[in-house]
Amino acid sequence: MSKGDLSKVGSRNGHGLELRGVRRVFKQARSNLEVLQDASFKVSGGEIVALVGPSGAGKSTLLHIAGLLERPDGGQVLIDGQDCLGLSDAQRTTLRRRAIGFVYQYHHLLPEFSALENVMMPQMIAGAGKAKAREKAAALLETVGMTPRADHRPARLSGGEQQRAAIVRGLANDPSILLADEPTGNLDPDTAAGVFAQLLHLVRDGGLAAVIATHNMDLAQRMDRVLRLEHGRIVEA
Ligand code: ADP
Ligand code: MG
Numbered sequence: 001m002s003k004g005d006l007s008k009v010g011s012r013n014g015h016g017l018e019l020r021g022v023r024r025v026f027k028q029a030r031s032n033l034e035v036l037q038d039a040s041f042k043v044s045g046g047e048i049v050a051l052v053g054p055s056g057a058g059k060s061t062l063l064h065i066a067g068l069l070e071r072p073d074g075g076q077v078l079i080d081g082q083d084c085l086g087l088s089d090a091q092r093t094t095l096r097r098r099a100i101g102f103v104y105q106y107h108h109l110l111p112e113f114s115a116l117e118n119v120m121m122p123q124m125i126a127g128a129g130k131a132k133a134r135e136k137a138a139a140l141l142e143t144v145g146m147t148p149r150a151d152h153r154p155a156r157l158s159g160g161e162q163q164r165a166a167i168v169r170g171l172a173n174d175p176s177i178l179l180a181d182e183p184t185g186n187l188d189p190d191t192a193a194g195v196f197a198q199l200l201h202l203v204r205d206g207g208l209a210a211v212i213a214t215h216n217m218d219l220a221q222r223m224d225r226v227l228r229l230e231h232g233r234i235v236e237a
Contacts, residue, residue, distance in 0.1 A: 015080040016209030017066060017177050018042040019234075022075035024061055035061050036072065037232030043209040045176060048200065050220035051213040052237065053229035059213040062229065063179045066211065068096040080176060097126045101170035101208075103180040103199075107162040109154040115141060115165040116150040122172045133172075140168035144198050160191040167199050171206065178203055178210040185215065192216070 024036040035058040043049050051059050064070040066077060068084055077084045079099050084092060109118045119137035124130065141150050144164040154162055163183060170178060183199060184192035196219055203210045212223065220226050226237040 016042065016044040016047065017211070018078040019066060020076040020078070022065055022072045022077070024065060024072050034232055039229070039232065039234050041227055041234045043211055045209050046207045047225070048203055048210040048212065048223045049225045049227055050223040051211050051227050051229060052217070052220050057229040058232060059229055060181050063181050063211065063213060067100050067102050067179045068092050097122070097173060099176050101173070101175035101178045103167050103170040103178070103183045105182040105185045107154065107166040109162060109165055111154055114151045114153055115146060115157065118165055119169045119172050122169060126173050137172065140172060141165065143202065144168055159187050160195050163187060163195050164198065167202065171202060176208060178208045180210070180212040182213050182215065184219070
């Protein structure tokens with residue numbers, strides 16, 4: 001695929017994310033651990049799906065593969081209809097920065113930088129100018145009520161505030177796909193509910209395709225569909 005073709009993907013054109021027959025095997029000393037056997041699903045733009053399954057089921061592995069952070073041992077990952085695994089590393093990185101936002105269970109904000117700078121960072125890595133990145137970061141932080149905290153480093157933010165900053169950082173490059181790995185898993189139930197409501201609102205507002213791994217069935221039920229990871233396969237719950 002040429003660079004020109006890449007310009008078509010990553011816009012919010014409603015295609016979304018598809019995994020076909022994804023397989024991932026971790027080689028171990030004695031036996032191989034086949035975490036994903038034949039995982040397939042599709043999430044369209046504007047659709048929010050929950051990814052559930054017990055700890056160790058392979059949710060994080062699946063999200064890393066969907067987010068082009070890790071390569072599967074078989075199968076296909078399609079972003080906006082394009083098969084991504086045949087791309088060069090550089091093309092995959094470009095596509096990932098443009099099309100995919102990722103939110104982790106633990107915020108992964110850079111400790112030496114303020115919330116504002118953390119939200120500026122992915123924009124500047126993708127080539128945005130400093131003034132533009134700052135303006136957009138400030139606007140994004142405002143959407144989650146973080147304006148009074150924008151200049152604080154992560155250590156001076158509460159857990160909920162850290163996750164709010166991490167969520168808008170994931171949205172900073174206008175991705176078409178948001179992948180979130182137990183994004184409220186470290187928060188107390190009340191804080192989790194508030195942060196989760198904001199996450200859903202932002203994703204719906206932007207018309208993104210979203211996959212959100214969670215242990216919390218109450219939260220899962222508030223999404224459009226629930227996908228369960230069972231024995232390395234996706235089962236529509
Ligand atoms: P979940 O997020 O559902 O808890 P994970 O995707 O983190 O599950 O892990 C699924 C299984 O794969 C676990 O048994 C885990 O120990 C194993 N695993 C994950 N990553 C690796 C790795 N890099 N090397 C070996 N085993 C791994
Ligand atoms: Mg996990």
